[in-house]
Amino acid sequence: MDEAAAKKVIVETLQGKKGKSKFYLKDFYAMVPDGKPREVKNLVNKMVEEGILEYWSSGSTTLIGLKGVGKQAGAEHED
Amino acid sequence: MAKHETPLLDELESGPWPSFVSDVKREAQFRKENPRNINFQIPADAPDDLLGVLELSYKHGRTHWKHGGIVGVFGYGGGVIGRYCDQPEMFPGVAHFHTMRVNQPGGKFYTTEYLRQLCDIWQMRGSGLTNMHGSTGDIILLGTQTDQLEEIFYELSHNMNQDLGGSGSNLRTPSDCVGQARCEYACYDTQALCFQLTQDYQDELHRPAFPYKFKFKFDGCPNCCVASIARSDMSFIGTWRDDIRIDQKAVAGYVGGEFKPNAGAHSGRDWGKFNIVAEVVDRCPTKCMRFEGGKLEINNKECTRCMHCINVMPRALRIGEDRGLSILVGAKAPIVDGAQMSSLLVPFLPVEEPYDELKAVIEAVWDWWMEEGKNRERLGELIKRQGFQKLLEATNIAPSPVHVKEPRSNPYIFWKAEEVEGGFDRDITEFRKHHLR
Known part of the structure; x- marks a missing residue:
């Protein structure tokens, strides 16, 4: 799968998820099954840099979701 | 007169030991008086409100902090931890109270000028409250607001040549002892190695890469002044091969x-x-x-x-003269599965720049953990779940007696059929000649 196709799959998979808006990095490995963990990690981080995805961190763990999606994004942008 | 009554917190000042409550009160008083005319960029009463929200938590027996956040500085996926209070009207000074982690200087060597600069930035743009080298080892700046994050990062990086540390599912801020700079026991240059690996693994430090947190710590000798054997997923402990x-x-x-x-x-x-x-x-x-x-x-x-x-x-x-380090893996403080000390993986490696041999071990461990580790599973927990033998296979390290902590109780290493001459199948007829049924 080339980079553009992998990005498309990731975005479409996330858009299709009901209920949850944030995912572990490992969940992204399953979305791009032919990519090595390190390649998928690099792609996900690139998509954050491009503003497609965003990180959410509890301090100990990091989750990743579509930018602006989810309760926290709304709450944090209230002001 | 304090902004909030804090009878429960005041109790914490009554013992003989130093109290963080007294420290926070002192900072609250300083900000109220503002003798240096600091142009506070977040509410001056943030420490007052911090005491107020903590008192309320003690009264209710539950936290009034919300969990986590999406805030950070551009390009980084770590170093900033979002914190919000769920009673912002009662405590507006801590409505946003984000934590920033700063990558501490090697061996925790500072100049007083460095500390003064750091505190000046934080008093102006944050709460003025810090946590220096707690269990995580790095410098923690407690409490600022979202619009100050980029400002603080700019000042740290441009004026102080200082980077943020790691948080979340990243490589955490690597931590080392003073090493050969001041200590005659140091078997290798901890600061050189810590610095080089920090440079080489910038991506892992600043952007999430793993199933969970990952910590490196560098101890120059087995005295373990940074407690790498108890606190880091990968401990680098100085040792020697020859005689004392x-x-x-x-x-x-x-x-x-x-x-x-x-x-x-x-x-x-x-x-x-x-x-x-x-x-x-x-x-x-x-x-x-x-x-x-x-x-x-x-x-x-x-x-x-x-x-x-x-x-x-x-x-x-x-210490002997043939010096290097041992690599141990898998320590952690209690999370899912209780506290665990590191186990010996590589008994001896000479420490030579550019550290290729050492980095090959690190990267093989990471590859295995990234592939096999469950979400929020530390390396030590994966080793326990799959067995030390799997780690040896992943790192291509041959099993040796030094990998066995206690013979017969936890040998870790099991023979496979292909490693045993003739495999595990036996000639039952031949066996029965000597052993009756």
């Missing part, structure tokens, strides 16, 4: 009272005359020492590098 160097004249000096044991560290009371047999020889965990006829002997093959004898008689005993 003995200066028999200095041994006699300790026995005769010329030198104070432990360099005088325990001089608060009179311990009586130094007794080398009771205080050194008999305390050796492997019983590898002997003191006879005024001469100290060490059976170095049995030495486990506990450092006790060297610590007691530093003038007489010195």
Whole structure:
């Protein structure tokens, strides 16, 4: 799968998820099954840099979701 | 007069020990008086409101902080931890109270100018409250607001040449002891290695890469001043392969009272005359020492590098000359599965730039953990779940007796059929000739 196709799959998979808006990095490995963990990690981080995805961190763990999606994004942008 | 009544917190000041409540109150008072006319960029009463929200939590028996956040600085996926109060109207000063982690200087060497600059930034753009080198080791700046994050990062990086540290599922801020800069026990240059790996693994440090947190810590000797063996997923502990160097004249000096044991560290009371047999020889965990006829002997093959004898008689005993480090893996504080110490993976590696051999081990461990680790599973938990043998296979390290902590109780290593001559199948007819059914 080339980079553009992998990005498309990731975005479409996330858009299709009901209920949850944030995912572990490992969940992204399953979305791009032919990519090595390190390649998928690099792609996900690139998509954050491009503003497609965003990180959410509890301090100990990091989750990743579509930018602006989810309760926290709304709450944090209230002001 | 304090902004909030805090009778429960005040109790924490009543003991003989220093209290963080007193520290926060002092900062609250400083910000109220503002004798240096600081142009506070977040509410001046943030420390007051912090005391207020903590008092309320004590009263209710539950937290009033919300969990986590999406805030950060551009390009980084770590170093900033979002914190929000769920009572923002009652405590507006801490409505946003984000934490920033700063990558501490190697060996925690600062100049006073550095500390002053750091505190000036934080008093102006944050709450003024810090947590210096707690269990995580780095510098933690407690409490600022979202619009100050980029400003603080700019000032840290441009004016102080200072980077943020790691948080979340990243490589955490690597931490090292003072090493050869000040310590004669250091078996390698901890600061050089810590610095180089920090540079080489910038991506892992600043952007999430793993199933969970990952910590490197660098101890120059087995005294483990940064407690790498207890706190890091990968501990780099200095060691030596040859013999402890003995200066028999200095041994006699300790026995005769010329030198104070432990360099005088325990001089608060009179311990009586130094007794080398009771205080050194008999305390050796492997019983590898002997003191006879005024001469100290060490059976170095049995030495486990506990450092006790060297610590007691530093003038007489010195680390060997063939030095390097051991790599241990899998320590963690209690998370899913309780506290765990590191297990020995590589008994000895010479420490030579550009550290390729060492980095090959690190990257093989990471590849295995990234592939096999479950979400929020530390390396030590994966080793426990899949077995140490799997880690040896992943890192291509041959099993050896040093990998066995306690023979027969946790050998870790099991033979496979292909490793045994003839496999596990046997000729039952031949067996029955000698063993009746």
